[in-house]
Amino acid sequence: MEKMVVTGGAGFIGSNLAEHLLDMGHSVVVIDNLSTGRKTNLSGWAENAGSRFQFLQMDINETDPLRQAFSGVHCVFHLAAIPSVARSIENPAATQKANINGTLSVLTAARDAGVKRVVAASSSSIYGDDPNLPKREDRMGRCLSPYALSKVVTEEYCRLFYRLYGLETVALRYFNVFGPRQDPNSHYAAVIPRFSTLLLESRSPVVFGDGEQSRDFTFVANVINANLKAASAPNVAGEAFNIGCGAQTSLNQLIDKLNKLLDRQLKPKYEPPRKGDVRHSVADISKAGKMLDYVPSISLETGLQHVLDWYRTHPAEAIITS
Numbered sequence: 001m002e003k004m005v006v007t008g009g010a011g012f013i014g015s016n017l018a019e020h021l022l023d024m025g026h027s028v029v030v031i032d033n034l035s036t037g038r039k040t041n042l043s044g045w046a047e048n049a050g051s052r053f054q055f056l057q058m059d060i061n062e063t064d065p066l067r068q069a070f071s072g073v074h075c076v077f078h079l080a081a082i083p084s085v086a087r088s089i090e091n092p093a094a095t096q097k098a099n100i101n102g103t104l105s106v107l108t109a110a111r112d113a114g115v116k117r118v119v120a121a122s123s124s125s126i127y128g129d130d131p132n133l134p135k136r137e138d139r140m141g142r143c144l145s146p147y148a149l150s151k152v153v154t155e156e157y158c159r160l161f162y163r164l165y166g167l168e169t170v171a172l173r174y175f176n177v178f179g180p181r182q183d184p185n186s187h188y189a190a191v192i193p194r195f196s197t198l199l200l201e202s203r204s205p206v207v208f209g210d211g212e213q214s215r216d217f218t219f220v221a222n223v224i225n226a227n228l229k230a231a232s233a234p235n236v237a238g239e240a241f242n243i244g245c246g247a248q249t250s251l252n253q254l255i256d257k258l259n260k261l262l263d264r265q266l267k268p269k270y271e272p273p274r275k276g277d278v279r280h281s282v283a284d285i286s287k288a289g290k291m292l293d294y295v296p297s298i299s300l301e302t303g304l305q306h307v308l309d310w311y312r313t314h315p316a317e318a319i320i321t322s
């Protein structure tokens, strides 16, 4: 069993990944500054792991302590970032600091500490204004937000560190991830936690635009599976992969599915569209299938059922406060 680091491990995806790595028997260090992450995401599993688990509350821009934390580490899963398009448009400098400077700091510390591989979180937002569907790794448009730019630079730094220093890096372009522990209360919350919790309370969801915009919604277990494959697959250093389900669902269809699962008939309220949002997004996942042996085994419907069950059994998380 190996020692692994998860940056952003107190966040939604990172905490699910860290918990899974511990379950597999690895030692796990979570590094997080708790800017959007929460200590409660670590409770119920981390405290039972004894000396196999460590939480370091720190910023990934602190390269020296990071170097120490990376000593003897096999793989760094780098997920720490400010993960919101809207926030990046309001405050591009904060996104630059966390997502671009932070990634450079993580890669530098990993190189210096002799880490075997870094698996970094990228995003479907990097496809920007490219109208082609499905999104293919080799066809990109112009960025529509500082967040998208930060992920383009993340990927470029990953490739460069492999070319210059031989540090093995893999970038995973996630497509709209959802699952337990995703915060429905953030002003910038993703649609599934927001819609699910509102519908559970019999309240109407708010849709920005006409609801015909579509996404490739991906249950978090599929993303964890992709991270595990990316950590160990041969001949993938310096590569980037789409990680989605390869299926397109509009927001109106999503609300229909949730209504069906909950036996409700709530109609959404429509508001003007938001800047920086792409109209349609669906992944071509054939490259990840071929090179990572990645298969999205959990469907949208099964994932939605898991999420509804989770918010039902975690009512404190499910109360929408705004």
Ligand SMILES: NC(=O)c1ccc[n+]([C@@H]2O[C@H](COP(=O)([O-])OP(=O)(O)OC[C@H]3O[C@@H](n4cnc5c(N)ncnc54)[C@H](O)[C@@H]3O)[C@@H](O)[C@H]2O)c1
Pocket: 007, 008, 009, 010, 011, 012, 013, 014, 031, 032, 033, 034, 035, 036, 037, 038, 058, 059, 060, 061, 078, 079, 080, 081, 082, 083, 084, 097, 098, 102, 121, 122, 123, 124, 173, 174, 175, 176, 177, 178, 190
């Ligand atoms: N959720 C999605 O649908 C999605 C889609 C595409 C890409 N991603 C990427 O996946 C990663 C995880 O996203 P998430 O949805 O779990 O978001 P999240 O906000 O729940 O997790 C991000 C974590 O990073 C931490 N963090 C932020 N800046 C930091 C810093 N400077 N130093 C240390 N820790 C810091 C936060 O406190 C938080 O715990 C991000 O890189 C995000 O851009 C997510």
